């Protein structure tokens with residue numbers, strides 16, 4: 001008998017999670033504020049609870065995936081008594097401070113608590129590339145790691161319940177500027193007779209993938225100091241960067257996506273880091289605005 005799982009919230013992500021638990025053979029009880037959402041789950045064997053309390057009562061492992069922390073609090077606080085003695089895995093995105101506060105609330109009610117950061121979009125759930133960062137109760141993680149793996153590879157990052165969220169938001173902070181940069185690149189070629197698909201497959205993805213391969217060296221520089229002269233020094237990069245802005249203007253594209261990076265490179269050079277590599281940007285950012 002697989003662990004009975006409850007999923008609270010059947011938005012795009014909650015539905016994908018419920019589908020993955022069902023596919024792995026878990027008796028899965030679902031609840032959503034708006035009844036009847038994701039009807040396909042019924043045919044897959046989900047039990048639909050009329051109330052959140054009824055749903056919680058059905059699962060030893062309660063997975064919550066709602067819009068935000070405010071929604072989670074409003075939904076869970078009236079259910080403290082039902083949750084006592086169960087394990088709560090909150091996969092809703094929220095700040096580390098809010099995850100810690102929710103963990104305190106859970107501890108005060110005898111609820112084992114894990115906070116999670118989902119590193120996937122719904123279509124990836126149950127697939128090989130998805131992973132979910134967890135932090136909080138080690139007991140809960142060890143007990144349910146195998147069950148949680150039905151949704152995505154579980155990665156435990158520590159006992160402090162804020163750590164999963166910290167890692168999650170940190171990774172998103174790296175992702176969004178990269179995706180914004182990709183949108184900027186596609187805008188640059190959009191006035192030409194260049195296929196966005198061909199450009200992306202042939203050049204954009206290989207280029208970004210190759211550059212991602214440079215990140216471990218950047219992290220190593222940061223941790224141990226540079227082990228030689230910079231291959232692409234910041235003074236050279238700052239000097240040439242304005243041409244990227246000029247190109248955007250020439251192509252009729254809004255150049256504002258590039259402005260923060262241009263300013264950062266200039267600040268680094270002004271602060272005396274012109275002969276260093278990209279790792280020198282990190283202490284500059286850490287120093288605050």
Ligand code: FVH
Nearest residue numbers: 009010011012013014033034066067071092093118120121
């Ligand atoms: N979808 C994604 O790509 C990302 C990937 C990484 C992690 N996120 C986070 O997951 C949380 C849920 O995201 P979602 O994509 O499932 O979001 P929606 O499809 O918009 O569904 C929202 C659910 O929340 C319910 N809800 C909203 N307000 C309330 C409320 N006041 N009380 C109770 N439930 C509420 C909503 O219910 P309903 O509108 O159908 O009644 C949905 O079940 C999120 O934190 C992402 O950051 C997803």
